[in-house]
Amino acid sequence: MxxxxxxxxxxxxxxxxxxxxxxxxxxxxxxxxxxxxxxxxxxxxxxxxxxxxxxxxxxxxTYHFGIWDKAGISFPLPVILFDEGLHVFSSSNFADDHGHHDGIAESNGKHYKIDHAKIYRTDAEGTINYNKPFDFSIxxxxxxxxxxxxxxxxxxxxxxxxxxxxxxxxxxxxxxxxxxxxxxxxxxxxxxxxxxxxxxxxxxxxxxxxxxxxxxxxxxxxxxxxxxxxxxxxxxxxxxxxxxxxxxxxxxxxxxxxxxxxxxxxxxxxxxxxxxxxxxxxxxxxxxxxxxxxxxxxxxxxxxxxxxxxxxxxxxxxxxxxxxxxxxxxxxxxxxxxxxxxxxxxxxxxxxxxxxxxxxxxxxxxxxxxxx
Amino acid sequence: MDKLLNDFSLGLFVWQTLLFLLLLFLLKKFAWKPILDAVDEREKSIESALKGAEEAERRMQALQADNEAAKKEAMIERDAIMKEARDTRDDIISDAKTAASEEGVKIIASAREEIEIQKKAAIAEIRTQVASLSLDIAEKVVRQNLSSDASQKELVNTLLNETKIN
Structure with missing residues (x-):
């Protein structure tokens, strides 16, 4: 056997x-x-x-549910971060006018940006300091x-x-x-x-x-x-x-x-x-x-x-x-x-x-x- | 490898573990247990039904064998009863035969006796008749005064004829 x-x-x-x-x-x-x-x-x-x-x-x-990204059809999903406190916000905060998720999101005085499909903390201008928060996003x-x-x-x-x-x-x-x-x-x-x-x-x-x-x-x-x-x-x-x-x-x-x-x-x-x-x-x-x-x-x-x-x-x-x-x-x-x-x-x-x-x-x- | 490690998402890992364990728990409780129990029960009932059918088949065969034996026994018993009946019948017939012949002999004997008695009685009666006839004849003859020989003879003949008729 x-x-x-x-x-x-x-x-x-x-x-x-x-x-x-x-x-x-x-x-x-x-x-x-x-x-x-x-x-x-x-x-x-x-x-x-x-x-x-x-x-x-x-x-x-990805942080949003894209059905057809090129046409901008997508659903936002909740972002949950632990970074000196809990941050919960919608992934649509990253979106710019064209529906691309490469903007800067602000939550409780901290700024975040998606780079290479990961969220990093940035300063207000969007300069990545490669400080990864604990990311438990949906x-x-x-x-x-x-x-x-x-x-x-x-x-x-x-x-x-x-x-x-x-x-x-x-x-x-x-x-x-x-x-x-x-x-x-x-x-x-x-x-x-x-x-x-x-x-x-x-x-x-x-x-x-x-x-x-x-x-x-x-x-x-x-x-x-x-x-x-x-x-x-x-x-x-x-x-x-x-x-x-x-x-x-x-x-x-x-x-x-x-x-x-x-x-x-x-x-x-x-x-x-x-x-x-x-x-x-x-x-x-x-x-x-x-x-x-x-x-x-x-x-x-x-x-x-x-x-x-x-x-x-x-x-x-x-x-x-x-x-x-x-x-x-x-x-x-x-x-x-x-x-x-x-x-x-x-x-x-x-x-x-x-x-x-x-x-x-x-x-x-x-x-x-x-x-x- | 660097790329793999960099791509590794701790959040996704934690969510996946938690959600999978939750799913496992819920499915185990609400799905797998009832499904597997029902299937088990179904399999058991099929198995027991098959076993029952086999058992019934076996019992029927036993019953058939029993029937066969009972039939054989009944046949033997019937034969015995028939034989006994035949014997009884033969006994009865032979008994009856002997009884009948004995009875016959008895009847014949008694008939003979009766005949003898009757005969004796008849003879006795004839004797008395003859005596009275003779007396009558004698009386008549005496009454005729014996007028003539011829008439005497005639009278005797007539009287004798009368007697014969009687």
Whole structure:
């Protein structure tokens, strides 16, 4: 059972890591970002630099909910800062007459400005002193998390209620989700964690699966959100997996970490090996959730970059041939992205279940000695 | 890496953690628990229904076997009863036969006795009749005074004829 799970993890890792390479594109954006403000005067985005900065801008979190920024259609969101006191004001305070959010906002005698998608304290003239306040604003991503959460609550609560109302058979829109819930239970939680303990981890796995999947799908809509492609979000999810794994770890789990050979070898033999083995095992505790964080972040980020680059190519080619070719490519990639959205949610849940399975393992110790 | 660290938003991280935990709590309470309970219950009821059907099938088979055994037993019993009845019938018939023949012999014997008695009675009566007839004849003969031989003979013949008719 354990070997099989390990092999599964290896395959999943191999399948998903190549996409990491493409995410290194992100590093180039810093130098190009300055052109952003110059060209942003309601004109078409059609040079290479403009497209690049537009993509980078899209990948970042924003303080307002832009539906169509170029046309100035956007909703302001609350900005919440801790900077020698609480500052709460609307993000529309940053907006200038053209709807660009690069003005100076004033709150309780302090001035703030958005630079590189972060709020900095400035003086009255707008000179940034690179003093970052603690920023707990309801940004676009936070807003999307709230919306997704509400959607999930409504959807699954109605599914949960429909059983009692309909004599044990689900009804309504939630019915579509029931097989997926059962799939997570029967094919992700049960085989990886084991019949005895899977119930403890199942709510977490279900929540994380649907949360990641829905946000991935929202990332593909024209709303232009990129929540699961944000490292802070994937870090939070991975951290929860890490904490949940290690706080529910059984005696066997820790024994496996610090005494993996058991009684298979005399102590002086183990001592030599353990100088190498134990640091690797301890490192493994952190690498596992770290890989979760990077995999989801990089895949979603890369997907958005590739997709938007292909759309951007249409404007760079500027002719029928290249334009239609780019369009077809973008169309094909967006279909693949729909699959990736589900796949990444599945992989995240699958691997989380696998790590929970390690934490929950309990087996006979003489078996352990033979197995290694 | 610098870019990654610079991009890391503490606020978003805090919101994400808090909101996710809140979502987990709410979903666990209001969604996953009722859904999984309902599905569990449904699965259990299906399982128990299947088991019940199996049990019913098994019981029916047992019942059928019981029926078969009862039928066989009944047949044997019927055969025994029939045999007994036949024996009884035969006994009764033979008993009746012997009784009847005995009775017959008795009846015949008594009939014979009766006949003998009747015969004796008849003979006795005939004797008295003959005696009275003879007396009558003698009387008549005496009364005729014995006028002639021929008339005497005639008279005797007539008298004898009369007697014969009687």
């Amino acid at each position: 354990r070997l099989k799970n390990f092999a599964k993890a290896l395959i999943l890792t191999a399948l998903t890591t190549p996409v990491l390479a493409s995410s290194s594109d992100t590093n180039h954006s810093d130098t190009d970002h300055n052109e952003h403000t110059v060209s942003d005067q309601n004109e078409a985005v059609d040079t290479k630099e403009e497209i690049k900065s537009y993509i980078m801008h899209h990948l970042e979190d 940004t676009k991503n936070v807003m999307m998390i709230i919306i997704t959460g509400l959607l999930m609550l409504l959807l699954f609560r109605s599914l949960g209620k429909s059983y009692a109302a309909n004599g044990g058979i689900s009804k309504g829109v939630g019915r579509f989700m029931e097989p997926i819930v059962l799939y997570v239970r029967d094919d992700i939680a049960r085989p990886n964690i084991g019949e005895k303990k899977y119930k403890k981890y199942l709510p977490f796995l279900l929540t994380i699966f649907f949360f990641v999947w829905f946000l991935n799908i929202f990332g593909l809509t024209p709303l232009g959100v990129n929540v699961t492609g944000n490292i802070a979000v994937t870090f939070a999810l991975a951290l929860l997996v890490f904490l949940f794994t290690n706080f529910t770890g059984t005696k066997d789990y820790w024994m496996h970490l610090f005494n993996p050979l058991g009684n298979a070898m005399p102590w002086y033999g183990k001592a030599v090996l353990y100088i190498i083995l134990i640091p690797i095992e301890i490192l493994g505790i952190f690498i596992k959730p770290f890989s979760l964080m990077i995999r989801l972040y990089a895949n979603m980020q890369a997907g958005h970059i590739v997709l938007m680059s292909l759309v951007g190519l249409i404007y760079i080619f500027g002719n029928m041939m290249g334009g239609s070719l780019s369009f077809l490519l973008a169309f094909a990639i967006s279909l693949i992205e729909v699959l990736v959205a589900l796949l990444q949610a599945y992989i995240f849940t699958m691997l989380a279940a696998l790590y929970f399975g390690f934490a929950a393992e309990e087996h006979e110790h003489h078996d352990e000695a033979h197995a290694h």
